[in-house]
Amino acid sequence: MLEAMTQPLKISRSITKSVDLRASAEQVFDxxxxxxxxxxWAVVNMKSVEPATGGWYDTExxxxxxxxxxxxNKSLGILDHVWKDPQASWIVPARVVPxxxxxxFMMTFFQPPVLDDKAFDAAAKEVETELAKxxxxxxxxx
Numbered sequence: 757m758l759e760a761m762t763q764p765l766k767i768s769r770s771i772t773k774s775v776d777l778r779a780s781a782e783q784v785f786d787x788x789x790x791x792x793x794x795x796x797w798a799v800v801n802m803k804s805v806e807p808a809t810g811g812w813y814d815t816e817x818x819x820x821x822x823x824x825x826x827x828x829n830k831s832l833g834i835l836d837h838v839w840k841d842p843q844a845s846w847i848v849p850a851r852v853v854p855x856x857x858x859x860x861f862m863m864t865f866f867q868p869p870v871l872d873d874k875a876f877d878a879a880a881k882e883v884e885t886e887l888a889k890x891x892x893x894x895x896x897x898x
Contacts, residue, residue: 769873771880774862775887779894781833781859784852787894788835788861789828791815797890800882817841835861844868861890 777784787793791813795802803816805824813824822841828834835850850863863883867876 768866768868769876770864770866771876772862772864773880773883773887774860775891776855776858776860777891777894778858779897780857781852781854782830783897784859784861784894785828785830785833785835788850788852788890789826789830791824791826791837794824797893798886799889800885844870861887 791805792807794805794815801817801819803818805813805815808814808823811825815822815824820841822839825838827836827838827847833852835852836847837850838847839845846866846868848863848865850861852859852861865876865880865883867873871879
């Protein structure tokens with residue numbers, strides 16, 4: 757027991773990205789909770805998404821094939837999702853919350869062991885491009 761208390765806690769480096777949207781939280785949730793919409797906004801990474809089995813979606817990304825599964829709860833605005841590919845698997849916590857007449861969407865990314873700091877920083881920067889595209893799409897439809 758004492759040994760467990762003296763071991764340093766392992767934590768991953770994280771980054772949270774958000775975007776304010778002139779669209780209702782319900783509209784944002786409905787759009788994002790459908791992975792088939794992801795290639796429309798996740799334009800840097802997501803090439804295609806198709807339904808698979810057990811709630812999973814097969815994806816084609818610029819890095820190869822992977823799978824995506826939503827862990828969502830509409831009443832709480834939870835849009836967490838599981839990502840897995842041949843290199844790794846991780847959960848991305850994501851939320852949409854009301855913000856006045858619109859909403860704010862946010863995602864937290866934890867640096868997986870397979871990415872060094874430089875690769876993680878580059879991936880985080882790309883998320884900004886994707887969130888800008890999400891904003892463009894949802895505000896055009898609002």
